[in-house]
Amino acid sequence: MVTTGAIIYGKGDYLGFHPQEHPVVLQLGGSNAADMARCAEIAQSKGYDEININVGCPSDRVKNGSFGACLMAEPNVVAECVTAMQNMVDIPITVKCRIGIDDMDDDKGLTDFVMPIVDSGCEHFVVHARKAWLKGLSPKENREIPPLNYERVYNLKAQFPDIHISINGGIKSIEQAKAHLQYVDGVMIGREVYSNPYILSEVDSAIFSRTDMPISRLEVVQSMTAYMKEQIANGSKAWHIARHTLGLFQSQPGGKIWRRFLSQNAPKEKENPYLLEMAYEAVEQAVKN
Structure with a gap:
């Protein structure tokens, strides 16, 4: 806005x-x-x-x-x-x-x-x-x-x-969105998407009946890493981008590790485009253990 x-x-x-x-x-x-x-x-x-x-x-x-x-x-x-x-x-x-x-x-x-x-x-x-x-x-x-x-x-x-x-x-799930679509033409999900962005991976199959596999969290990390490289080269800071991914692992094993790693390491990794990949490795290691 x-x-x-x-x-x-x-x-x-x-x-x-x-x-x-x-x-x-x-x-x-x-x-x-x-x-x-x-x-x-x-x-x-x-x-x-x-x-x-x-x-x-x-x-x-x-x-x-x-x-x-x-x-x-x-x-x-x-x-x-x-x-x-x-x-x-x-x-x-x-x-x-x-x-x-x-x-x-x-x-x-x-x-x-x-x-x-x-x-x-x-x-x-x-x-x-x-x-x-x-x-x-x-x-x-x-x-x-x-x-x-x-x-x-x-x-x-x-x-x-x-x-x-x-x-x-107040719409917090794709199922709720589908229920509203019985009466209206579209649904806007606001704060829930910000805190739990991965729910959008369900939209294509649930709303538009697409059968292709949804993007994985690892693919999200890889795509965002490529984006961060470009933006950091243009003067942005890693945290300015990474903070918007804090909810990527909401309610998933390793979710707290993901948030903690980003919050603790972002200040000292201001220009590191691989910050998300590092956080993902920390999650994987924690889950294995």
Whole structure:
């Protein structure tokens, strides 16, 4: 997620990505239609496959910047952004939102939010099935305390059968994802994928009925090692990449060894592209013993 201000005025490259990441989506934070359109044009020129408008983040910093979940109270502003962006680019413009904010009625509020944005031409919504309480809860609490209401997202799909509706929030397994797909078009798995990324190896067979063998954890390590070599040569540090693999062996023999090895050795192996392979060897040795 990148803000329009960072893209327009920032000095860093906030839009860089690796070619292997395709298809890749830029989530854009902002509410000024002209700025959103300008950033959409830049993102398309950089090769992004889709732009998603952030209407779900509940943090004070985001709220003060007039984007995120607070925009659920201003659907016409979001619709104006969608129209302006679609006039500038050919790639899809999508919206990620909550089912509501604060005292907004779950049913009418969500419908009233979505309707003008659909009328503006948006064809895909990703809906976090929780309200966001902008007063009284922290961003972390907003990810956990408001109760999940999956039925409301299902009802939204029933109301808008021609619109692609994806569901998000509290989904921790591929089996749960399959259950949701009986009612909606797509599923977003967030924090669980970060803490347990290997569950994605089940997607092709479970969702798309593919019969080829899933990638092994060793193959993940080998692919990531090749990636680390390239990134370290461009100035990155090994830990900046390795830390995102801490959950690769979650609930597996040697999982604690894997996390401990990376955490303890990364500071002194800042430019070692073989850090993951070393950790894998430590896991293998521990399991054998």
